[in-house]
Amino acid sequence: MDLTSYAELAVQLVNMGDELRNPFSLRSLLEETGRTEAASRLTRRDVDALWELREELTGVFEAAAGGDDVDVVDRLNGLLVRHPVHPQISGHDGQPWHLHLTEGGRVADALSVGSVMGLASVVTRLGVDRLGLCQASPCRNAYIDTSSNRSRRYCSERCASRANVAAYRARKRGA
Ligand SMILES: [Zn+2]
Ligand SMILES: [Zn+2]
Numbered sequence: 001m002d003l004t005s006y007a008e009l010a011v012q013l014v015n016m017g018d019e020l021r022n023p024f025s026l027r028s029l030l031e032e033t034g035r036t037e038a039a040s041r042l043t044r045r046d047v048d049a050l051w052e053l054r055e056e057l058t059g060v061f062e063a064a065a066g067g068d069d070v071d072v073v074d075r076l077n078g079l080l081v082r083h084p085v086h087p088q089i090s091g092h093d094g095q096p097w098h099l100h101l102t103e104g105g106r107v108a109d110a111l112s113v114g115s116v117m118g119l120a121s122v123v124t125r126l127g128v129d130r131l132g133l134c135q136a137s138p139c140r141n142a143y144i145d146t147s148s149n150r151s152r153r154y155c156s157e158r159c160a161s162r163a164n165v166a167a168y169r170a171r172k173r174g175a
Contacts, residue, residue, distance in 0.1 A: 006118030007144055009033065013050060013115060014057050014142040015155065023047050038107045049108035053115065060119060061142040064131035072128045079116040083109070136163040 012029055019025040026047055030039035056079055063071040088103035101117055102110045122130050122144055134141040134155035141155035154160040 003118045003121040005033070006114035007122045008118070009111065010057050010115035010119050011142045011144055013054050013111075014061060016054070020051055020054055021047065026050065035111075038111060041107050043107070046106055046108035046111075049106070050111060053108070053112050057115060057119070058142070061131050061133055064128050065133040067129075069128045072123065072131070076116065076120050076123060079112075080120060083112045083116050085113055085117060134159050136160070136166075 012033070013020060016025065016029065023042060023044065027039045027042055030036070030042065056075065060072055060075045060079075063075060085101050086103060086105075088100050089097050090100045090103070091097045102113045119131065126146075129150060130145045132143055132145055132152065134143060135153045136155075136159035139155060139159050141159070143152060143155045145152035154163060
């Protein structure tokens, strides 16, 4: 159980946008992030359930970007009730004993529980202000700020340099 990688999964689900409705895209994401077992069991129902979850996760990031801590916590608590953790100790593939958040069941359930617990963990360990939305308009991708000085504003290097170029041009026009 790596809650940080699950928090990143929440970000990836949000940022997939409409692509999340495409089972092939979702399967690739799961494979690329080492969730091969989930990728192999993914069904249409899982895709639909995760699409609905994406709406809710997006709401969490929007509330955080708007600085509304109480709304973020209310939304996450609601999701925690709907996606309860069923922990089990597991020891597969020669790994030491470790906790799995949800054993068996549908792929969407396991991924939902993981994403929600991942975000809950970020909020409680690091703070609500660590969740944000990219400020390089029109991009509204989600990100988690793990910088030591809480300085992150953009989802990616690409958006950061795009915003820098735009700011530079605006300064030149102003001069
Ligand atoms: Zn495991
Ligand atoms: Zn961006």
